[in-house]
Amino acid sequence: MDIPRTGQAQKRRMKRTAIGVGIGAAVLLVTFGLARLEPAAPPVKKETVWIEAVQRGPMLRAVRGPGTLVPEDVRSISAPVEGTIERIPALPGARVEPDTVLLEMSDPEVMQNAFQAESQLRAAEADYANLRARLESEFLSQQSQVATIESQAEQANLQVEAEERLFKDELIPELTLKLSRLRADQLTKQAQIETERLGKIHSSQQAQLSAQQAQVNQMRALYGLRQRQVDSLKVRAGIPGVLQELPMVVGQRVTPGTTLARVARPEKLKAELRIPETLAKDVAVGLQAQIDTRNGVVAGRVTRVAPSAQDGTVIVDVAMEGPLPKGARPNLSVDGTIEIERLDNVLFVGRPTYGQPNQKIELFKVVKEGEEAVRVPVQLGRSSFNTIEIVSGLDVGDRVILSDTSAQDGYDRIRLE
Template sequence: MDRSVAVRRMPPWTKWAAIAVALLVALAAFWLYAPRAGSQTVAVDRLTISPVRSGKFEDFVPLRARVTPLFTVFLDAIEGGRVEKVIAEDGVDLAPGQLIAVLSNAELQLSVLARQTEVEQQINNMRSQELALSQTRLANQRSVLEAGLSADKARRQYEREAPLAARGFVAGRQFADTQDQYRYEQQRLAVLRRGQATDERLQGSQLSQQRASSASLQSSLALARSSLEALNLRAPVGGKLSGFDIQVGQSLKRGERIGQIDSPGRNKLMAGVDEFYLGRVQLGQKANVELAGRNYPARVAKIYPQVQNGQFQVDLQFIGAEPTAIQRGQTLQAKLTLGDPAPARLIPAGAFYNETGGNWVFVVSPDGKSAVKRTVRLGRRNPDSIEVLEGLDVGERVITSPYTGFVDKDRLDIDLTAKD
């Protein structure tokens, strides 16, 4: 005979206790595994982790330098005209004064001829004036001589009559006339001499002015003639002609650029340097140029401090023999030395520097599971290494890859399971 069995049920408080335990476990798991504020989990394969090591820091800047002529002289058409003859070709070696091309300019030629005629007429007029002044000077000298002769005659007549007049042998009226004539001739001679001195002074000044004007006109005439000579284009210096491409019959404007002459066999290097190094680059600093497995020493010859696109330009000149067979426009690799090698703590150069400015880095924990932000002081840098001044010890490891995505974090949790 069946009988009913009593079902044993759990007390109500047990059910609520189980729910509470489950909530506590969920909260603990969330606290352990949920990302904290200021932290982020990053897969290890996204990071480049590098150790801090001890070594020698080589202070240099790599450069891409372009070969350019050491000296360049530009050729311009001093006077415009029509090209009548082209004598030299682009790329030839020129001697100083060598004829390159011949121009013609009818208007300039007529103008120069008119100017030449005008100047010659002015010169002839001044020569006529100079001749007239010379003749006036001679006439004054002749007048003074004649007056002097007359004064001497009057003096002798006076000296002969004076004792005779005293004895009564010469009439008083006649002796008075002799005295008056003698006095007149003396005064006339004195006046002529004063006038001659005045004329000499004025004529001398006038002659000096005329001679200066004549020299100026002669210079003007020579300049007019040189403008005609400028139609014959000549090489001002010796070197290689480049950029020269004019044709017979072509019309050139006054001052138009027609080419350039490059220094023969001598070159320099022009290179752009990051503006970060503007205060550290000095004239005379050493550089090294690598070409075909050989090194060629060079030095900084000129600095252009104007910054464009984050760079300034420098000129490098070879010390001693320069590489053979280098061509204008060729690009060479060079190293600009900023200082002597010195012992230092080093970390590899990485993209992190652009995002932190070298003020802080993420330092990896010894177990490699996390990294924390640490303030550091970094010094000099080159393409390979960065000098550590403060904040890191040899043997510690830092993240040197880009910090994109977690620049604002203070801590990184490194997921080692993503490691290959």
């Protein structure tokens, strides 16, 4: 007969419970350990990234931009009158002098106006000549009248003197003497009146002649204007230089103000740079610059900064301070570097792809002898077109990745292969 063993079932249950607790604890430990592990660092090939070391020393702040050489002295020639282009004797690229005819125009109305102005001038001159002759005749007639009256007055005065002597000798009556004196006084006063009239006639005639002369001058000025309009039908260069543009064709009708041509002095060129608007805030007149013409570098100085931006750039004019290399000509493409300031004893590095001045960014710093790179915060300072100041976060000799690392934004560490 079997004897039942007490407590065996309870022991088995306790054993199974202990095993379950152990397995659960092991799972928790494994899970916790896995959670503590860092994600695997993604590999990046060294030849695909731009790595540069942080330096300390002088740093040149500069901005850079492309541009073209343009003439400093450019004359735009506009049509002074309406006309039809009849002939174009000059072509772009030709050397011209001030009196070189660039194109010839015609306009019947301009010619008719000149003819009418000439006729009006001739008529005004004839009227002036006739008026002057008539007034001279009137003046001479009045002069003759004055001379006659003065002569009569003189004779009357002599008659009075003679009769006074005869009256003293009682040879003539007193009445005769009084009548002679009265006549002499009348003639003397009449002579004075006629003399005054002669002066007023002279003043009046001068006023009439001046008015007629003003009419002549007006007609002469109008004729000169009409004649200049006729002369302007032959469009001339106006300055010595090279004909840059002449976009006209024979038979084309142009109105006053239409730009006909551009003439420039090719020996005097300046650089017209296009500086990005984000970099142009520190550019000012007087700053030094270097202009690369692809055939040499020329020193220059900023002479003008455009007051507004266009298409994301600011136009900056740079005057040359040295001779231009051979081959320099208008519209030649150039690169310009404008020096903003020189900083002494600063930490700096090449400019990161997305690094802006005075911003805090994160860069990958190379560690473990170039095998890995870890993300570190970096405070940036002042910048140039190819370098930027390091305010904090890096030291001299630290090597950082400056190229685009946006593909590794989710990682704090990368492996360099």
